[in-house]
Amino acid sequence: MKPILLLPLLAAALCAQDTRHVTEPSIPPACATLDAQLTFEAINAGENILDTERIQKAMDSCGQGKAVVLKISGANNAFLTGPLQLRAGVTLVVDQGATLFASRNPRLYDTTPGVCGTITQKGHGCKAMLNGEGVSGAGVMGDGTIDGRGGAKIMGQNITWWDLAEQARKGGTQNNPRILILDHCDNFTLYRITLKDSPNFHVSYNFGNGFTVWGVKINCPHNARNTDGIDPGNSRNVTITHCFIHTGDDHVALKAGLPGPTTQMTIVHNHFYTGHGMSIGSETAGGASAILVSDLSIDGADNGLRIKSNSYKGGVVKDIVYDRVCIRDTRNPIYMDSDYEHGGRDGKLLPQFTGIVLNNVRILDGGKLTLQGFDAAHKLAMTFFNVTLADPARIKVLAEHADLKLGGGSTDFHPTGDDVHVTDNKSKGNANACEGMFVPFPGKISVKE
Secondary structure, rough: OOOOOOHHHHHHHHOOOOOOOOOOOOOEEEEEEEEEEEEEEHHHOOOOOOOHHHHHHHHOOOOOOEEEEEEEOOOOOOEEEEEEEOOEEEEEEOOOOOOEEEOHHHHHEOOOOOOOOOEEEEOOOOOEEEEOOOOOOOEEEEEOOOEEEOOEEEEOOOEEHHHHHHHHHHHHHEEOOOOOEEOOOEEEEEEEEEEOOOOOEEEEEEEEEEEEOOOEEEHHHOOOOOOOOOOEEOOOEEEEEOOOEOOOOOOOOEEOOOOOOEEEEEEEEEEOOOOEEEEEOOOOOOOOEEEEEEEEEOOOOOOOEEEEEOOOOEEEEEEEEEEEEEEOOEEEEEEOOHHHHOOOOOOOOOOOOEEEEEEEEEEEEOEEEEEOOOOEEEEEEEEEEEEOOOHHEEEEEEEEEEEEEEEEOOOOOOOOOEEEEEOOOOOOOOOOOOOOOOOOOOOOOOOOO
């Protein structure tokens, strides 16, 4: 006889995911091929030649369903650009061996004259390196690299983009460009590309329906502030799969601010390294639901599985399934935080995390589990089935305002705390062995100097 929790778990997993049938993308045929005219050494020596105009011209004249290809030419393997505007139905391909570098000139990225490369209260003073607005059916692909040069000095200043982010800890917000900002871009695809050293978030995707990220590598130092990997927000039908993410902030952060919703997302077959976790929030006022995270390794991160919000950003997060997840060398393997950044209890947008399911999750060493509902009326509701602590003595559990269901014989912890209710059905299960789950990051890890 099947355990009593198994059927609800299966039903939840089937409902919580991208509704599309997603298959591996393919690179479209080329409408134009551009040869590299630069080397990395030449770019470092001075930014005398920009490729912005010729890349933009090629994309503007390309037919839908075709690609503009950037490729090496002899010893020349580099392109240098300011902001580019992506076009509907057109794919930008960076071919193997080629790198598209971001210019360090902040004036090229200004949304308001003189603001990019400074600290202000509101931020958002820079265009991205690659910008999409209302662009459907487009993509960025290839086996080459897009390098945001976050560790390079801002032109005209004696600090790097990441230095500016560190200075903003004292107050205000750094105005740093991102590699990709995609707004209202339905059916957008990132495929096989390597994204490296963004000055800020690597990928921001908002208000879209249909976003596929397949086989992408993101490589950024662990101490580069606010360098999120992939942040889909207020969108639906998103799949992130077969990716490797090493970064200085959230690996993936599903944003769900107003007006929302953020729903129907699948994050499967991925490997995460340093960073701040597989996150939902902190903005959840628009509602986040129907999300499946499966076949994930988290290795050497600050946080593992994290949902974060507070009384000024909160809303309902529900129907979230984590299945077959292996976590090691991570300070906070499970982090359900209803008072993120200690926002206090005075706000009117109260967070509630409910219908959160963990199935076949294994934590291989120590760390802290935070299971924090907001209050008695907004409790954390979670189910644990086959959740294994390899070394329970090294795990600290903080729980409050929580209704927790335990199942599977390998669930070997029993949280206690203020307003915590635990139901354990004593059913049997098989622990996730995590065999073959942890693999090295492919390539050389980026280091902040």
